[in-house]
Amino acid sequence: MVLDKVKEECGVFGFYDNDGFDVARMTYYGLYALQHRGQESCGIAVNDDGVITVHKGIGLVNEVFDSENIQELKGKMAVGHVLYSTSKFQREDCQPLVSRYIKGSLTIALNGNLTNAHELRAKLEQEGAIFQSSSNAEVIMHLAARARTKTHSIEEAMLKVLPQLEGAFSLIIMSPRKLIAIRDPKGFRPLCLGKIKNSYIIASETAALDVIRAEFLRDIEAGEMVIINQEGLNSIKYASEQPSHCVFEYIYFARPDSVIDGVSVYQARVQTGKLLAKAHPVEADIVVGVPDSGLSFAVGYAQESGIPYGEGLIKNRYTGRTFIKPTQDEREMSVSIKLNVLKNNIKGKRVILIDDSIVRGTTCANLIKLFRNAGATEIHMRVASPPFLWPCYFGTDIPSRKELIAVKYTLEEIRQKIGADSLGYLPLEDIKNIGLKQDQGYCDACFSGKYSIKKLPKNVPTPSKTQEEIIYDNRRRIIKDFKIIKAYS
Amino acid sequence: MVLDKVKEECGVFGFYDNDGFDVARMTYYGLYALQHRGQESCGIAVNDDGVITVHKGIGLVNEVFDSENIQELKGKMAVGHVLYSTSKFQREDCQPLVSRYIKGSLTIALNGNLTNAHELRAKLEQEGAIFQSSSNAEVIMHLAARARTKTHSIEEAMLKVLPQLEGAFSLIIMSPRKLIAIRDPKGFRPLCLGKIKNSYIIASETAALDVIRAEFLRDIEAGEMVIINQEGLNSIKYASEQPSHCVFEYIYFARPDSVIDGVSVYQARVQTGKLLAKAHPVEADIVVGVPDSGLSFAVGYAQESGIPYGEGLIKNRYTGRTFIKPTQDEREMSVSIKLNVLKNNIKGKRVILIDDSIVRGTTCANLIKLFRNAGATEIHMRVASPPFLWPCYFGTDIPSRKELIAVKYTLEEIRQKIGADSLGYLPLEDIKNIGLKQDQGYCDACFSGKYSIKKLPKNVPTPSKTQEEIIYDNRRRIIKDFKIIKAYS
Amino acid sequence: MVLDKVKEECGVFGFYDNDGFDVARMTYYGLYALQHRGQESCGIAVNDDGVITVHKGIGLVNEVFDSENIQELKGKMAVGHVLYSTSKFQREDCQPLVSRYIKGSLTIALNGNLTNAHELRAKLEQEGAIFQSSSNAEVIMHLAARARTKTHSIEEAMLKVLPQLEGAFSLIIMSPRKLIAIRDPKGFRPLCLGKIKNSYIIASETAALDVIRAEFLRDIEAGEMVIINQEGLNSIKYASEQPSHCVFEYIYFARPDSVIDGVSVYQARVQTGKLLAKAHPVEADIVVGVPDSGLSFAVGYAQESGIPYGEGLIKNRYTGRTFIKPTQDEREMSVSIKLNVLKNNIKGKRVILIDDSIVRGTTCANLIKLFRNAGATEIHMRVASPPFLWPCYFGTDIPSRKELIAVKYTLEEIRQKIGADSLGYLPLEDIKNIGLKQDQGYCDACFSGKYSIKKLPKNVPTPSKTQEEIIYDNRRRIIKDFKIIKAYS
């Protein structure tokens, strides 16, 4: 029940059927395509004329669902959710969250993080509310139920609720007769709309539409609510702010085959690779990406630099979850289990190695060691994002600052720690050049420290005073380090 | 989510430690002893200085708990629950129910049924409450949380809540610092208090105290709230009504080794057997009880009649839950799988067969057939309770009236249907003679139709109009039949 | 792979269909009725025109089989097995054992223990045989396959094999076209024949016939082979020796509702209770049996002594396998979890407590302590068998001699250890009077040390030299103790 530590990165999917589709199966395939957004738990709720049936569980989509339980999920609408969670996770936190309230059933699936969840919960508790999970979705559920007692429709109720919510939220809400998609005023997390025959789909990413062969209609806009019911689509623009889309969706989270807010993730990555080649050129024989996310950057770097793109790391296709904890001796092995260097292709060569980001630096160090053992003569590390320096309050789980390598060390120290011959991060100012839309705004606060909302969470509990002090000390040191890094890049 | 059909018969257990006991293990053993009160699901919640950890699951106590999960349940207090449920059961209905509210955590375990749950839920929903389960415990949780916003303590809050609750409830409530036992003003369902060293136990039945070698202190009284905290025991008598203890606890539900409200279940059963022998004497060679519940009645019948007690039915010790559905041909077999007639002891004999009750009459008919096949020359059926004729609204799951054999047929018709040579029920007026306390009141409404509370549930949904009509027709017919039965007995 | 320690007590069941029965389901129900003979693993093999399908697993019958896997077992014949095993058990030891050999498929299910298994294995290995399990069934399988290369039929082959087998074996063999039942020349373990419509059944006990409503035809005789095929039944009496049926089947192993070799187990137990009353009379107020096995003895003791039979111990109906290991403190509790004293029926009374046997004495001591706590004024322990003193080589798992209380202590010492006011075992000479057939022979070697076969196993490995020495010392001491015991009884 440790409320404030829950930071989730999730995926949502909704289906409103007008053609006789099996909505649970469609949602199952949609969640399958969104599995990369959350591997801790998943669930599907279906709505059969106001009667909700839900199946949720801990595990991957293909672990939680089977032919038997999917068959019991019949209805005209469905909402699905995949969840990633960092705190000690309770079964009650699984989504979609389903409850009964004044107007029958209400189902919510949320991707995001409310920055004022703590205050909202405290206020609700003072009014006598009870909470059975630590999820933000339950906070929204309570607010919606209370608002609904004084309004004529669920969308009216939500219009009263939305001004109270701060932070990032891409929401799917299912009432007895309506399927509703809502995106926060800044549009931090993605959400899009699709169509197949006469039926409508809401999904975190376009790749989930492709899987079920649906057509992409458009993105849900920041500050927009889309209501789907018997009459069709209806849109309400409830807020008009400068958007602040998460740039890390392009760099790491999203699937390369998705198109988010008008920008192809794949093309943004290739472009990032090109920018990296311009910012940190080096003489070498081969450009190697770390699978899977690093491959597209490598393609871009190779195109820009003229240095041949090559396969250098083979990923074991079968590395699913394992129930064997590596011993201390085997820690290093845990990288080689997943990734093996293609020795014959690397031996004697100067390698440019590209990964999406460096967090703690341990995996990176191990990989470089593998390349050295394979006979690489030089290894030039290139990172397709600026250094992680600041916390994210918008649904991304970044380790505490005291664990971030870029917070603790200078660029040169990091290079030495990971054992690279040279190291180059994507320059912070290049983020705007990776192909993003000029008429949109983006959030790069985890790199820049510039947050697009004013009121950041206070009272965020920290494990202990001592840790807080360490972080504080580091914070002061970072300002200096950070300048050095910027100067370099 | 079919709210109004849920009728539960459950068991509860609470432990407040002052000696360093492993509260979860103690609760595990307690639930083991109460397993007969609910086999659908079970759960244990522990309270470690206000932090609640709960483990719940579908299945028997020894299926849901293992060394690993029981070890994670550490604390100073524990609440346990076993549940039996008739409706399509949701995981969310598992108890203890745990939630966070204004004053931290609140845990509830309930045995009973609120007759005004429907109205309370409707009212709460109008105020914006959301419900995630269909259990009455969640209704009480909401009321407690709301009351707590305006009171100084959880017991004060409960004193505001209790007058709103109607029906049967034996409750255990765990607040951050207190363990509270509450029994409804009529004391329908049992609840008792025990002690081991300096630690306190609350349990549905005394057998759960015996198992952990605890001492029985006393029953919680009807209309009493007992608060256990650091200072010790504290009792509040919040209501003073004539009690209305469920008689069917003595006849069937409770373990024979329990003592409930001052009456030994075993001795009540032996006494019932004696009364049955007086009311329905017959010449015979052997008195046989249907295991397990029927054996004590047979002992009493044999003592009174002088006809030898004998073993006539052997119960398979290993008939746990099976995952093989019997085919139509095997229906009859499903009795012989559980109970086998001791042919050599029965052949050529006139048998008096005693069971606790007859509901639909199918098992009874099958058993009598087994005895005929084994060579019994006469079979005289004796039933240790009056005929079931009326619904129970107090936590017992009796099938709908249209399924009850005594509602549909006359005594002679029943005798013919089950194939007995004679049939005798316990006379309704004998219930007061089975050894019950003269200063207490008892509920026998399921036999007599005389309910001890005025406001019975209305709006209890029925599956269909047609069924309602059938029941109505039967109800009129019953009045006649019932008289005949009474005349006979 | 610890060959020589495996000592099994098992149950077997076979079904030959001529009527269109579902043979797997019939076998499932039969095994259910035989579950008390083995709880470690179980299996069913069906024969569909020579093609064998088998499903085996570790666990109880209702754990291993479900609707899905039972449905895949289609055929005209079936063989089932339940197994109890004391050594570290391998999955490969599960029976029925199925293999392919010269004449197609061969399936074997065995209840018993070959005293020359070690020698037979050694000889077969010298001829190049490979063993994949440590079960005796595999030894028989090898011998049958070798014999079959030189014979015209499976029964001819078995007639060559049988003279090589020594010890106890009740066997079911299934060849492509035949179902064969074999009982060893001494008939140690039971085996009987049944019929339903035109179909035949082989089973360890008659209770398995009752469950499926089949008719009991007769016992398979000691030294008999019964062959069932398209033409019907055929019997070969391959050996004519004085039988040596296990008496402990009557005292403990078998179900009371079974009739074994012409003797009702229930009636033998009642008679044993009477003999015990004659041999060890005592003044008392109530005769209490330890459930489940002790109840019939108590009935007999009460009838003979005139002291009332009473229920004194209530068994928890739900004590299945648990995955929580009791801590040291909870050891005593482990008895009270299963059995609770009916205080109100015991308080202030002099109790005669009857159990089937005393092995190590620990459970017995705990039970007596429970009665003392419940207020019994005297406790007189009566044991329905003579003291265990010698090893069993015929399929029963008796702990090593150094653990047997009767081997280590005198009668008076045992009485003190268990805390009884008096102690009386069934006199050894009374075994012949419990109702056994005069024209049959019986094995009571575990009590008397008189073995009915000459060649006992040598080279039986013992865990360590030291243990062997202890046993040897005890052995010398026993001779003395034993005399005292005999003198007393």
Next chain:
Amino acid sequence: MVLDKVKEECGVFGFYDNDGFDVARMTYYGLYALQHRGQESCGIAVNDDGVITVHKGIGLVNEVFDSENIQELKGKMAVGHVLYSTSKFQREDCQPLVSRYIKGSLTIALNGNLTNAHELRAKLEQEGAIFQSSSNAEVIMHLAARARTKTHSIEEAMLKVLPQLEGAFSLIIMSPRKLIAIRDPKGFRPLCLGKIKNSYIIASETAALDVIRAEFLRDIEAGEMVIINQEGLNSIKYASEQPSHCVFEYIYFARPDSVIDGVSVYQARVQTGKLLAKAHPVEADIVVGVPDSGLSFAVGYAQESGIPYGEGLIKNRYTGRTFIKPTQDEREMSVSIKLNVLKNNIKGKRVILIDDSIVRGTTCANLIKLFRNAGATEIHMRVASPPFLWPCYFGTDIPSRKELIAVKYTLEEIRQKIGADSLGYLPLEDIKNIGLKQDQGYCDACFSGKYSIKKLPKNVPTPSKTQEEIIYDNRRRIIKDFKIIKAYS
């Protein structure tokens, strides 16, 4: 028990410890790296001073093993196995196969297929052998046990057994004191030798050595037996024939990061891509490989042709086994679940699409449809192997000829069926140019019909006469078609 249909492609791993390694964990990691060679079942057997402990199960390596069971596997030697099986698979077929025989324990793990298994089994059965599985490993086990009765050592016994074995076999044998690696005289399937510190490893592929950071020593030669024991390594060359290594290991089976018989799999694939570009040049805008196997060919094709290599298909990282069977409507979807076209990179382009092979053609047709929908203007299919036309008897599971698209249709018909604008297979004569060693021989019989062993299996049962006839008719037709194909390529 359908003997003759079992065709397996497996992976084997052995570890002989001289340094105190945890042999089971090492084997676990090794099998993890070999998982692509078999996903049906896996197992590890360890040898602790002659005592074998084995854990086997159905499922992937990380499903079958966990911290608990791996910890119980202690010893100085270990043998592991991953298995792929096409027939209805029995648990008994899991390897390693462990048995007890004349000289203690014997453990066998086999990758391959004996072409005379049927005859060997028949002969053994005539001598009285029993078979509990349908695996070829059990045949070898029997032969070894019989030979061992007349020889002084396990290697002598194997030297007697080996001349009887025909077909493909890469074997690991573990006797109480030795770990033995054997490769058939033709060396069909790979097998190599590694070292870490002073400990030795045997593995199907070098990638399994890399994972545990072991050093590659050399390949086991065709016709070689390597014995590892306390004294170290010992080699016996028991046969000297022209090798016949499987070429499809290079094209599809093996991991790209493995080096087999001196040839880098990755480099062979890049070279194959180049040959394909020469043989079937076409004007296009982008070269796309089908992940994962097709990517390396695409790299080669791009290098040779000068047409840019591009990512065009994104593979879902989480497509493990699913328990939901696709409906008829969803068949097409089953491709899009796994692979999604990168629309923005494909739209308006002429695509060269490269896959390793075409078997039935269904997946290929679906993929091409996906590209058309994504806006590709032309799609030129290139296949990195010649057409499959003949059965493989050496451990590869190729569908029956009547299912092979190349058997049934002409090249032009295939092109139309899959919907490509042009289609080009790797010319058969180019196989020798993909970088294979000149001093070695290779088997390409599945493409060429030229088998390197004279005696092919007869009596291979076929499902029905009718099917055989169809195949025969097709065979005649193929000869013609095949010529056309050759002419074209």
